[in-house]
Each structure stands twice: as structure tokens, then as C-alpha cells.
Amino acid sequence: MTVAEPPAGDVLEGTGVQGAPPAGTVELLGVLAYGELSAFDRMSADARYAPTLPGRVALSQMAAAEMGHFRRLAAHLDHLGTPVEAAMQPFVRPLEAFHEATAPHSWLESLVKAHVGDGLAADFYREIAEWLDPVTRDLVFEVLGDTGHSAFAVREVRRACQADPKVGGPLALWGRRLLGEAITQAQYVIAEHDTLADLIISGSGDLAGIGALFRRLQLGHTERMKSLGLA
Amino acid sequence: MTVAEPPAGDVLEGTGVQGAPPAGTVELLGVLAYGELSAFDRMSADARYAPTLPGRVALSQMAAAEMGHFRRLAAHLDHLGTPVEAAMQPFVRPLEAFHEATAPHSWLESLVKAHVGDGLAADFYREIAEWLDPVTRDLVFEVLGDTGHSAFAVREVRRACQADPKVGGPLALWGRRLLGEAITQAQYVIAEHDTLADLIISGSGDLAGIGALFRRLQLGHTERMKSLGLA
Numbered sequence: 001m002t003v004a005e006p007p008a009g010d011v012l013e014g015t016g017v018q019g020a021p022p023a024g025t026v027e028l029l030g031v032l033a034y035g036e037l038s039a040f041d042r043m044s045a046d047a048r049y050a051p052t053l054p055g056r057v058a059l060s061q062m063a064a065a066e067m068g069h070f071r072r073l074a075a076h077l078d079h080l081g082t083p084v085e086a087a088m089q090p091f092v093r094p095l096e097a098f099h100e101a102t103a104p105h106s107w108l109e110s111l112v113k114a115h116v117g118d119g120l121a122a123d124f125y126r127e128i129a130e131w132l133d134p135v136t137r138d139l140v141f142e143v144l145g146d147t148g149h150s151a152f153a154v155r156e157v158r159r160a161c162q163a164d165p166k167v168g169g170p171l172a173l174w175g176r177r178l179l180g181e182a183i184t185q186a187q188y189v190i191a192e193h194d195t196l197a198d199l200i201i202s203g204s205g206d207l208a209g210i211g212a213l214f215r216r217l218q219l220g221h222t223e224r225m226k227s228l229g230l231a
Numbered sequence: 232m233t234v235a236e237p238p239a240g241d242v243l244e245g246t247g248v249q250g251a252p253p254a255g256t257v258e259l260l261g262v263l264a265y266g267e268l269s270a271f272d273r274m275s276a277d278a279r280y281a282p283t284l285p286g287r288v289a290l291s292q293m294a295a296a297e298m299g300h301f302r303r304l305a306a307h308l309d310h311l312g313t314p315v316e317a318a319m320q321p322f323v324r325p326l327e328a329f330h331e332a333t334a335p336h337s338w339l340e341s342l343v344k345a346h347v348g349d350g351l352a353a354d355f356y357r358e359i360a361e362w363l364d365p366v367t368r369d370l371v372f373e374v375l376g377d378t379g380h381s382a383f384a385v386r387e388v389r390r391a392c393q394a395d396p397k398v399g400g401p402l403a404l405w406g407r408r409l410l411g412e413a414i415t416q417a418q419y420v421i422a423e424h425d426t427l428a429d430l431i432i433s434g435s436g437d438l439a440g441i442g443a444l445f446r447r448l449q450l451g452h453t454e455r456m457k458s459l460g461l462a
Contacts, residue, residue: 040291044275053316053323057305060271060298067295070288085284092284 021080024199025136028128029077030087031189032143034095035121036070037088039063039114042099043149046110055156062147069143076139091189098185102178108160112171115153116178116224123220124186127213128196131203157228172230179221183214252311255430256367259359260308261318262420263374265326266352267301268319270294270345273330274380277341286387293378300374307370322420329416333409339391343402346384347409347455354451355417358444359427362434388459403461410452414445 043063050056074084102117104110122144129140161168190197204210225231274294281287305315333348335341353375360371392399421428435441456462 037288037291040295041275041279044272044294045279048272048276053319057268057301057316060268061302063275064271064295064298067291071292074288085288088284 021136022132023195024128025132026077026080026082026087027090027193027196028125028132028140029073029080029136030082030084030089031091031095032125032140033070033073033077033084034088034091035118035125036066036073036143038095038099039118040066040070042110042114046107046114049107049110051107058148058152062149062152065147069145069147072139072143076136090193094185094189094192097188098181101181101185108157108167108171109174111153111156112175112228112230113178115150115157115228116175116221117182119150119224120179120182120217120221123217127216128199128203131199154227157230161229168230171228172225175221175225175228175230179218252367253363254426255359256363257308257311257313257318258321258424258427259356259363259371260304260311260367261313261315261320262322262326263356263371264301264304264308264315265319265322266349266356267297267304267374269326269330270349271297271301273341273345277338277345280338280341282338289379289383293380293383296378300376300378303370303374307367321424325416325420325423328419329412332412332416339388339398339402340405342384342387343406343459343461344409346381346388346459347406347452348413350381350455351410351413351448351452354448358447359430359434362430385458388461392460399461402459403456406452406456406459406461410449 040063043059043066047056047059047063050059070084077084077087098117102113104113125140125144129137132140157171161171190200200210200213204213222231271294274290274297278287278290278294281290301315308315308318329348333344335344356371356375360368363371388402392402421431431441431444435444453462
């Protein structure tokens with residue numbers, strides 16, 4: 001196993017730290033890494049139930065790409081002195097709780113969940129990354145790059161809705177439920193991690209800033225539901 | 232989706248063909264590609280049931296590496312003028328039949344199956360590849376390279392047998408059953424594909440050659456069972 005291959009020697013340049021990285025850095029990288037592992041897990045399971053062989057190939061390829069992102073995060077964490085497993089550990093329980101509360105019951109629910117849930121998480125992590133050092137920020141933006149899954153989900157969901165207009169209503173409700181569960185879990189995670197809470201409060205500026213952040217997340221969610229044809 | 236990215240332009244040099252590749256080439260690449268997709272599927276499912284987080288990470292990484300191999304095979308097939316999905320299609324049913332007949336009932340059975348089953352298949356494919364053009368042969372040898380899974384399986388199974396000597400007996404029987412099912416399915420696949428049958432008969436030389444091939448496969452199997460501590 002070579003998960004934590006050391007990256008090029010200059011990776012720490014520009015982090016602006018001697019010793020410990022800025023507060024919240026390890027937490028953000030940890031939750032992201034578990035998010036990638038989790039995305040791998042769900043996409044590979046979805047691949048198994050893809051209705052066609054090309055669909056199965058496409059999803060398996062995307063799942064594998066998530067592990068490429070995971071590897072980059074593990075390497076950066078390793079360089080910061082924290083094994084990826086240790087950084088992920090605090091986030092296993094809350095992320096699994098979210099996935100248990102939102103277990104999809106069909107191929108289409110699963111695609112909507114991946115598109116809407118991962119999109120929401122990515123918007124949130126990008127906001128936080130803006131407040132960190134440039135090296136970490138760039139890495140976060142890189143690993144949040146889409147592996148092609150969004151376009152795939154949009155295409156499949158739109159096609160299904162065109163074939164049978166009755167599927168749209170329940171999927172729209174499903175999308176709303178995902179937003180609610182995601183906000184509940186995010187609040188829980190932040191409340192449990194003081195450094196993350198401090199980072200978000202200081203980064204946003206004040207309570208009005210936090211309010212604006214949550215409105216931006218909601219706006220992004222609405223746009224994604226529109227792109228699926230479910231607004 | 233970019234599964235079938237064209238490889239570097241010189242990939243066909245040395246295949247010694249104008250137009251159609253040598254008989255059996257597309258079949259071998261197709262069964263190998265489905266084998267990789269299948270290995271990805273099983274390893275990612277096993278990752279979900281890994282007893283520890285580092286184990287889950289290790290298996291997820293190995294599963295992702297199988298998709299890297301898949302991508303190489305898909306690119307070569309694309310260059311030979313056959314989409315990977317078309318090349319795989321004839322092998323979906325027999326390989327799934329093998330997996331259904333040998334569904335593991337525990338984490339350890341699953342590790343033994345991956346090590347013993349993939350090892351047996353790899354030995355068989357390497358023998359066939361020796362009779363093909365050098366470019367295809369080298370690609371086959373490359374994608375059959377171990378992704379670290381064997382060492383992982385050996386370590387986990389040996390550790391479990393040391394902790395509880397009672398697990399060895401049933402796992403040894405399991406290994407023998409895997410060999411039987413694999414040979415049954417291989418014979419079925421060969422009987423259904425004339426070009427593969429012709430290639431094996433002409434490659435081996437004669438019936439004695441085929442007998443020798445099967446003895447080599449059995450020998451490899453025995454060695455793998457020994458490495459697991461199950462001989």
C-alpha cells in the first residue's frame with residue numbers, strides 16, 4: 001500500500017506555517033478525504049446496479065477517479081504530519097449517519113443524491129478553503145473537480161423524466177429532503193469541531209456572513225435541481 | 232466519459248497486422264477487460280466490509296488500480312477497432328456464473344477467492360498472451376501485474392489462521408472448490424469461442440501440450456494455497 005506517497009518536496013511552500021498547519025486545515029482535509037472514500041463506495045455500488053454495461057463502465061471509472069483525489073489528499077495530510085486515517089476518523093460517524101438517513105431506493109434516487117449531495121458538500125468545502133493557505137486551497141479546488149459524474153447524472157435523470165413524467169415529482173421531494181438532512185448533519189459536524197466552527201465564524205466575518213453563506217449554498221442547490229429538470 | 236482515449240499513435244506498431252488483429256486477440260482482451268471490471272466490483276464491495284478503516288482504504292485503492300488496467304485494455308481494443316463493451320459482452324454471462332457459483336460467505340473467503348481465483352485466471356491469460364503479437368502480449372503482462380491485493384490477502388488470511396487455527400480447514404476446502412468451478416467455467420468459455428479454442432490448441436501444440444498447460448495451472452494454484460498457509 002502506498003496511499004501516503006510523499007508529494008513533491010515543494011508542496012509545503014506557501015502554506016505559511018512552521019510546524020502545525022492553520023487551524024481547521026487537517027479537519028477540512030479529513031472530512032474531504034472521507035467524502036472521497038465515501039463517494040468511491042457509493043459510485044462503485046451504483047455501478048453494480050447500472051442498467052447497461054456502458055453505464056456500469058462509466059460509473060466504475062468515475063469511482064476510480066475519486067480514489068485519485070483521495071490519494072492527493074492523503075499525500076498532503078501525510079506531509080502535514082497526520083495520517084489520513086486519523087484525519088478521517090472523526091467524520092466517519094456523521095457522514096455515515098447522513099448516508100443511512102438518505103439511503104436511495106432506486107437507481108434514479110441514487111443519481112440525484114450523488115449530484116445534489118456532492119454538489120452541496122463541494123460548495124461548502126470551497127467556501128471554507130478560501131480561508132486557508134493557498135496550497136491547501138488549490139488542492140481542495142482540484143480534488144473537488146467533477147469526475148464527470150454530474151453530467152452523467154443530469155443526462156440519466158432528464159432522460160428518465162422525459163420517458164415517464166410521473167418520476168419527476170417524487171424525485172423533487174427527494175432532493176428537498178437531501179438538502180434538509182445535509183444541513184442537519186453539517187450543523188452537527190460544526191458543533192462537534194471547535195476549530196471548524198471558529199474558522200467558519202472568523203471566515204464569514206459575523207452572523208450575517210454565516211447567513212449569507214447558507215443562502216449561497218441554498219442557491220447552488222436550487223440551480224442543481226433545475227439542471228436535473230426537478231425545480 | 233473518456234474510457235476509450237486513443238493511446239499513443241505507435242501502439243499498433245509491432246502487432247504485425249493490417250486490418251484485423253490475430254485471431255483470439257479481441258477475445259482475450261475482452262475477457263481480461265471484463266475480468267478487471269469484475270475485480271473492481273468485488274474489491275470495492277469487499278472494501279465496504281473491511282474490518283478496519285486502513286483495510287477499507289487499502290482495498291479501495293487496489294480496486295481503483297484495476298480500473299487503470301481496464302482503461303489500458305479499452306484503449307488498445309479501441310485502437311483495434313472494437314469498443315470495449317462489445318469485446319466484453321460474450322464473457323459477462325460465464326464470468327457472472329462463476330461469481331454466482333462462488334459467492335463468498337465471509338471476509339476471509341472473499342480474500343481467498345480474490346487471491347486464488349485472480350491468480351489462476353492471470354496464469355491462464357499469460358499462457359495465451361505468449362502466442363499473440365508482442366504489443367498485445369506486453370499489455371496483457373502489464374495489466375495482470377498485481378495491484379498489491381495478493382500480499383494484502385496473504386497477510387490477512389495468515390493472520391486470521393494464526394489467531395484461530397480452526398479457520399484453516401474450511402478455507403482449504405473453499406480453495407479446492409474455487410479451482411473446480413474455475414476449470415468448469417474456463418472449459419465452457421473455450422467451448423463457446425472457436426477462435427480461443429483454436430488459439431489454445433495451436434499454441435499448446437497438441438493434446439499433450441494442453442495437458443501440460445493445465446498441470447502448470449494446477450501447480451500455480453497449489454503454490455498460492457501454500458502461500459496462504461492453506462496447503
